[in-house]
Amino acid sequence: MALYGQSANFAPTAFNLNSNAAAKVPLRSLTDRQLQASLFRELRSNEKWRNLIDQKKMAIGLVDLRNPSNVKFAHINGNQMMYAASLPKIAILLAAMDALEKGELKESPEVLHDMKIMISRSDNQASTRMIDRLGYKKIEKVLTDPKYRLYDKNYGGGLWVGKRYASQGARYPDPILGLSHAATASQVCRFYYLLATGQLVSTERSAQMLDIMKDPELHHKFVNTLDRVAPRADVYRKSGSWRTYHADSALVEGPDRHYILVALVDDPEGEAICRQMVTAVEKVIQIRRPTAVRSSK
Secondary structure, eight states, X not given: OOOSSOOSSOOSSSOOGGGSGGGGSOGGGGBOHHHHXXXXXXXXXXXHHHXXXXXXXXXXXXXXXXXXXXXXXXXXXXXXOEEOTTTTXXXXXXXXXXXXXXXXXXXXXXXXXXXXXXXXXXXXXXXXXXXXXXXXXXXXXXXXXXXXXXXXXXXXXXXXXXXXXXXXXXXXXXXXXXXXXXXXXXXXXXXXXXXHTTOSSOHHHHHHHHHHHBSOXXXXXXXXXXXXXXXXXXXXEEEEEETTEEEEEEEEEETTEEEEXXXXXXXXXXXXXXXXXXXXXXXXXXXXXXXXOOOXX
16 A cells, blocks of 8 residues: 555654553543643633633633653633634545545555645635535534544534535535534644544554644644744644634644644634644643853853
8 A cells, every 4th residue: 555655654743652551542532630730820810811712702722741651631612613724624634544545545646645735735726626525514524423523412512523624515514503614722723633643544644644734834823833833843833724714733743842732713813823823822821931051251
């Protein structure tokens, strides 16, 4: 099986919890009270963010992965489903990988290219072609699969794709809020956690997805800040924006940092809020900035 830019070995990140017993522990069971309290306190110290949180127009998910044997999860409005624009294209990617694995979709150069630019450039035409190849029911079947439950009515829904990224085409809205492109912060965190631990489709397909999601071409929101504070970090990422809706999600792996961050914001200043969110959560998990060393001469 030819993979996109990867060998068949699952080693796309140093984390590689696939071989660790902790990898099989559900993320929701790793909620950490101290991290939860710190995240809550830090975000609510900003008056604007506090108002957005109270209005359920802002949702955050954070997973501290620095210690594989002690993964910590926290969220605010984590089960609040929101319109997420292009972020749910990760659901199309997952459904495509499932279809490739089962022989329902041919692994052609055209399909591989569309998957890549759908994520790295957020190309709408490529995304629409992938939706047309798969169909809404296939995407829903994968998202609701008991192995993943990335859309689960018991937890407010989650990832959903029910409209082509084009002006024409029928809608297939989610059953709870009737949204076309939706996500919850907690479910997107679960997506990245399952991905990082090799549990989406297979270890090989998880590696392939990580390779596709690495080094995004769009350098806004989270990536704008990460370019400055962690230029050597590996970033696996998908974002989205439409009108006042701004969403970002990333698995960040680099010197002194290893975490998953998800933000969903309904506000005209959402892009700037996402930039600021990186600094806020790194403060929460106490990632220290390097300081200049004075010369002894």
